[in-house]
Amino acid sequence: MRRRTSPRRITKPHVMGPVQTYHVEGITHEAKGVARLDGKVTFIEGALPGESVTAQVIKAGRRFDEAVLHSIIEPSDYRVDPVCPHFSICGGCSFQHLTDEKQLAAKTDWLQGQLRKVVTTQNFEPLSDVSTKYRRRARIAIDQKKGVVAMGFRGKSSSDIVSIDQCVVLTPPLQKTFQSLKNALLQNELAGLLGHIELLEDTKGISVLFRLNFDVTDALKEAWESWAQKDQVTLYWQAPKASKAEVSLEKMRHYELGGLKLNYHPQDFIQVNAAMNQKMVTQAIDWLVLNNQDIVLDLFCGVGNFSLPLAQHAQKVIGVEVQASMVEAARQNAQRNGLDNVAFVAADLTQPVENGLINKQITKVLLDPPRAGAFEFLDSIIKIAPIQILYVSCNASTLARDAEYLVAKGYRVLRVSLMDMFPQTSHVETMMLLQKKK
Ligand SMILES: C[S@@+](CC[C@H](N)C(=O)[O-])C[C@H]1O[C@@H](n2cnc3c(N)ncnc32)[C@H](O)[C@@H]1O
Numbered sequence: 001m002r003r004r005t006s007p008r009r010i011t012k013p014h015v016m017g018p019v020q021t022y023h024v025e026g027i028t029h030e031a032k033g034v035a036r037l038d039g040k041v042t043f044i045e046g047a048l049p050g051e052s053v054t055a056q057v058i059k060a061g062r063r064f065d066e067a068v069l070h071s072i073i074e075p076s077d078y079r080v081d082p083v084c085p086h087f088s089i090c091g092g093c094s095f096q097h098l099t100d101e102k103q104l105a106a107k108t109d110w111l112q113g114q115l116r117k118v119v120t121t122q123n124f125e126p127l128s129d130v131s132t133k134y135r136r137r138a139r140i141a142i143d144q145k146k147g148v149v150a151m152g153f154r155g156k157s158s159s160d161i162v163s164i165d166q167c168v169v170l171t172p173p174l175q176k177t178f179q180s181l182k183n184a185l186l187q188n189e190l191a192g193l194l195g196h197i198e199l200l201e202d203t204k205g206i207s208v209l210f211r212l213n214f215d216v217t218d219a220l221k222e223a224w225e226s227w228a229q230k231d232q233v234t235l236y237w238q239a240p241k242a243s244k245a246e247v248s249l250e251k252m253r254h255y256e257l258g259g260l261k262l263n264y265h266p267q268d269f270i271q272v273n274a275a276m277n278q279k280m281v282t283q284a285i286d287w288l289v290l291n292n293q294d295i296v297l298d299l300f301c302g303v304g305n306f307s308l309p310l311a312q313h314a315q316k317v318i319g320v321e322v323q324a325s326m327v328e329a330a331r332q333n334a335q336r337n338g339l340d341n342v343a344f345v346a347a348d349l350t351q352p353v354e355n356g357l358i359n360k361q362i363t364k365v366l367l368d369p370p371r372a373g374a375f376e377f378l379d380s381i382i383k384i385a386p387i388q389i390l391y392v393s394c395n396a397s398t399l400a401r402d403a404e405y406l407v408a409k410g411y412r413v414l415r416v417s418l419m420d421m422f423p424q425t426s427h428v429e430t431m432m433l434l435q436k437k438k
C-alpha cells in the first residue's frame with residue numbers, strides 16, 4: 001500500500017490568471033479534477049475529487065477553463081504518493097496520485113458515461129492485475145540538444161521529451177535494459193542518429209530496436225552488437241526510411257499464451273500487458289462458452305492471439321487481418337501449435353470484403369479493432385448474423401458508436417468488462433458481449 005500524502009505545495013511554470021480556490025467535484029478519465037467557479041467548469045490537472053485546492057487558469061475557453069494545481073488545501077483520502085519520480089511532468093501516466101481502487105472506479109464511471117446509450121447494467125465486470133511493472137513493450141523517444149541526450153516520453157503539458165532515469169510501469173528486466181541503454185547512449189554518437197527506440201520483452205528475452213534517422217557505420221553497429229551481447233539483448237536495426245526492420249526467421253520473436261507459442265516480428269502488434277492478455281483471452285473463452293459446433297470469426301486477429309486459444313475450444317476459427325506478414329505468421333503459429341482447425345485470411349476490413357467471409361455458418365464473431373473501430377464491417381457482421389459478438393475495444397467512443405449500431409440492428413448487450421490493461425494511464429480496454437435478439 002502506498003503512503004497517503006499530506007497537503008503540499010506544487011509549483012508549475014507558465015501560468016496566467018489569479019490563484020483561486022476550488023472545490024473539486026469529479027475527475028475525468030484523463031485524471032483532471034473537475035471543479036466549478038461561478039458556474040463555469042474548470043479542469044485542474046492533478047486535483048482529485050473531494051479536495052480543496054488553489055489553482056491558476058492557463059487556458060480560458062468559452063465553455064470551460066483549464067487550470068494547473070498550485071497547492072492542495074485539503075487533500076483527498078485517496079491521494080497517494082506517485083510511485084514514479086517523473087510523474088509530475090511525464091505524460092506517460094496520469095493516475096499515479098490516486099489509489100488503484102479509485103483509478104478503476106474513475107475509469108468505470110467514465111466508461112459507463114460513454115456507453116450509456118447501449119448499456120443499462122451498472123455491473124461493469126472489472127478485470128485487473130498488478131498496477132506497475134506490467135509493460136512488456138515501450139517506445140522511447142530520444143532527442144539530443146547541444147550534446148545533451150534526453151530519453152523518455154513526451155511531457156504532460158508539452159510535446160518536449162521528458163528525460164527519465166527509470167519507468168516503473170515497465171517490467172523489471174526492461175527497466176534494467178533501459179538504464180544500461182541510457183548509460184551507453186549518453187556518450188555515444190548513435191544517440192544523434194536515432195529516431196526512437198523500442199524496448200520489448202517476451203518469452204525469447206529482451207530486444208531493443210533502433211529506429212534510425214541516419215545511416216550508421218559498420219564499426220558503430222559492431223560496437224553496439226557487443227553491448228547487446230553483454231546485456232543479453234537482441235538488437236534490431238530499422239534503416240532510415242525503411243517501413244520495418246529486416247528480420248530473419250531466427251530473429252523472429254515469440255511469446256507464450258497458455259501452452260501456446262506465438263511467433264511475431266518485433267514490430268508487429270502484440271498486447272503490451274502479458275498478464276492481462278492471458279486474463280483477457282481466458283475471459284473471452286469463458287464468455288463465448290464455445291463448443292465443438294461453433295465456427296468463430298476472429299476479426300483484426302494479428303498473429304492469432306485470440307484465434308489460436310479459441311480454436312482449442314471451437315469447431316473452427318477464421319482469423320482476418322490486414323497485414324499479410326502477420327497473416328503468414330498466424331498460419332505458421334497455428335501449424336507449429338498443431339491446430340488444423342484455424343484458417344487465416346488477409347483482408348482490409350474497412351473495404352468491401354470477399355463474399356466467402358459472409359458465411360452464415362459462423363456462429364460467433366470476436367473483433368478487436370484498432371482505435372478507429374470497425375464501423376465499415378458492421379453490416380457484414382449483421383449479414384453473417386452470429387448468435388454472439390464479442391467486441392474487444394481500446395477506444396470506448398468508437399465502441400459506443402459501433403455497439404449502438406449493432407443494438408439498432410437486433411443485438412443486445414449482455415455483459416461488459418473494464419479491463420485495466422494500462423494501470424496509471426488514462427487508457428481503458430473494454431470487452432462487450434452482444435447477443436442476437438430472438
Ligand atoms: C488491437 S490489434 C489486435 C490484434 C490481435 N487481436 C491481438 O490481440 O494481438 C488490431 C489488429 O488489427 C489489424 N488491423 C488494423 N487495421 C485493419 C484493417 N483495416 N483490416 C484488418 N485488420 C486491421 C492490425 O494490424 C492489428 O493486428
Ligand code: SF4
Nearest residue numbers: 084090092093167168
Ligand atoms: S510512463 Fe514511466 S516514466 Fe512516465 S510517469 Fe509513467 S512510470 Fe514514470
